[in-house]
Amino acid sequence: MKRFIGFVKKEFYHIFRDRRSLFILFGMPIAQILLFGFAITNEINNVDIAILDHSNDATTKEIINKIAASKYFSIQQIITHEADIPSVFEKGQIKAVLNFENDFSKNLINNHKATLQIVTDATDPNTANTISNYVNAILQQYQTELNKGITTPYQIVSQTRMVYNPELKSVYMFVPGVMTIILMLVSAMMTSISITKEKELGTMEILLVSPINPFQVIIGKVVPYIFLSVINAIVIVLLSIFIFHMPVQGSLFLLALESVLFIVSALALGILISTISKSQQTAMMISLMGLMLPVILLSGFIFPISSMPVPLQIISNIIPAKWFIIIIKGIMLKGVGLQYIWKETLILLAMTIFFIALSVKKYKIRLE
Known part of the structure; x- marks a missing residue:
């Protein structure tokens, strides 16, 4: 019995000395519950909207102030012409435009009826529906206050128009997101085991004594997988177009x-994971657990980032998938060109360079 107790103590010592095991046992569950608790929500908060006020009277200003005072919306832009609405949506930040009709207050007083059009970006149909419902709830509350003690009630009629996805097809949201997840996880996993595999097979010594420098090794590991991942991407796009009837409004090129x-960004990240991992098992675990949850929860694929706590919004900026989803939705659904997605493109390019540079540095450290 004493031998068994001694053996159990030894196992406890091994676990407590292994920081990776402790992180998996205690760190991962805490991180997961925090991510799921804060990121998964059907509510919206601080959604960026624009205002198009043709009437510009006391009533419209009062309604706008009520909307601005709510925690659900943040008024980022005031536009003056309906022709500006498409360009506002193409930039990607604004999710809805509230369009007040001419003589809004006059129509409300004389006819007891006025119209407000809610134009929403329906590339994310769930968020578009939620925005419409929240605006209608604020309008309903305003009408209730306005109609106190009045025999003939005033009525504000809202008309919702969904752009880019008028039929609210969920596939328009899921195809770009699933494509991003597949390319991210498959590409990262394929390269994350490349260098660790060399170590476990004992062929790392050949690379150590070869005249190939670390940068050439890193690039050499990435290039074959670029070709394979591109084939994967082509298959996904073709399935999206011909099976799910996903439109491609922009340039295929x-x-x-x-x-x-x-x-390339995902492959470079996989190589970075490979250089800092001691075994294929560790590399695979980091690739799956360390990338899957952030990509699904913090990329804006399912849940709007603007509704998350500020710390998670900041963290989401270092997730490459977030920027690619903005790009792919812009090209496929909105038909935008490089002039609207250049910032996201530069961010992805900078991340790729950073991952490759850090991989080379880590590889050099391990060579010494």
Whole structure:
């Protein structure tokens, strides 16, 4: 019995000395519950909207102030012409435009009826529906206050118009997100085990004594997988178009270039994981657990980032998938060109360079 107790104590010592095991046992569950608790929500908060006020009277200003005072919306832009609405949505930040009709207050007083059009970006149909419902709830509350003690009630009629996805097809949201997740996880996993595999097979010594420098090793590991991942991306796009009838409003050439950039970014991240991992098992675990949850929860694929706590919004900026989803939705659903997605493209490019540079540095450290 004493031998068994001694053996159990030894196992406890081994576990407590292994920081990776402790992180998996205690760190991962805490991180997961915090992510799921804060990121998964059907509510919206601080959604960026624009205002188009043709009437510009006391009543419209009062309604706008009520909307601005709510925690659900943040008024980022005031536009003056309906022709500006498409360009506002193409930039990607604004999710809805509230369009007040001419003589809004006059119509409300004389006819006891006025119209407000809610134009929403329906590339994310769930968020578009929620925005419409929240605006209607605020309008209903305003009407209730306005009609106290009045025999003939005033009525504000809201008309909702969904742009880019008028039929509210959920596939328009899921195809770009699933494409991003597949390319991210498959590409990262394929390269994350490349260098660790060399170590476990004992062929690392050949690389150590070869005249190939670390940068050439890193690039050499990435290049074959670029070709394979591009084939994967082509298959996904073809299935999306011909099976799910996903539209491609923009340039296929631009979509291809952006996809290659994202693939290289994911592969470079996989190589970085490979250089800091001691075994294939560790590399696979980091790739799956360390990338899957952030990509699904913090990329804006399912849950709007603007509704998350500020710390998670900040963390989401370092997730490459977030920027690629903005790019792919812009090209496929909105038909935008590089002039609208250049910032996201530069961010992905900078991340790719950073991952490759850090991989080379880590590889050099391990060579010494």
